[in-house]
Amino acid sequence: MITVTVSKKNNSYISFTSKGHAGYAEEGYDIICAAVSALVINTVNSLDQLTKDQIEAEESDGFVSFTFTSPISEGGTLLMDSLVLGLTEIEHSYSKRYLKVKVREV
Numbered sequence: 001m002i003t004v005t006v007s008k009k010n011n012s013y014i015s016f017t018s019k020g021h022a023g024y025a026e027e028g029y030d031i032i033c034a035a036v037s038a039l040v041i042n043t044v045n046s047l048d049q050l051t052k053d054q055i056e057a058e059e060s061d062g063f064v065s066f067t068f069t070s071p072i073s074e075g076g077t078l079l080m081d082s083l084v085l086g087l088t089e090i091e092h093s094y095s096k097r098y099l100k101v102k103v104r105e106v
């Protein structure tokens with residue numbers, strides 16, 4: 001299962017973590033892993049190229065994490081809202097057996 005944790009403080013995004021593998025299908029054929037990866041990678045690249053938001057990112061097999069190093073911009077907030085929306089739609093479409101999305105206030 002992929003577990004995604006999005007942390008917010010005062011309703012503003014501060015960090016994102018995704019860990020695990022969906023287990024929907026064998027490696028190379030897992031559409032849930034592919035969809036989650038595409039959304040996350042696109043968001044990180046969009047934050048980097050389309051906003052002035054600064055993030056510290058970490059990545060390894062089955063793990064992606066990034067933290068905003070300063071308050072997030074309006075554009076960054078929109079990108080993160082879009083990421084959470086996309087991930088939540090996948091979660092609802094394929095059941096929480098493969099993907100669990102948690103948004104928490106810290």
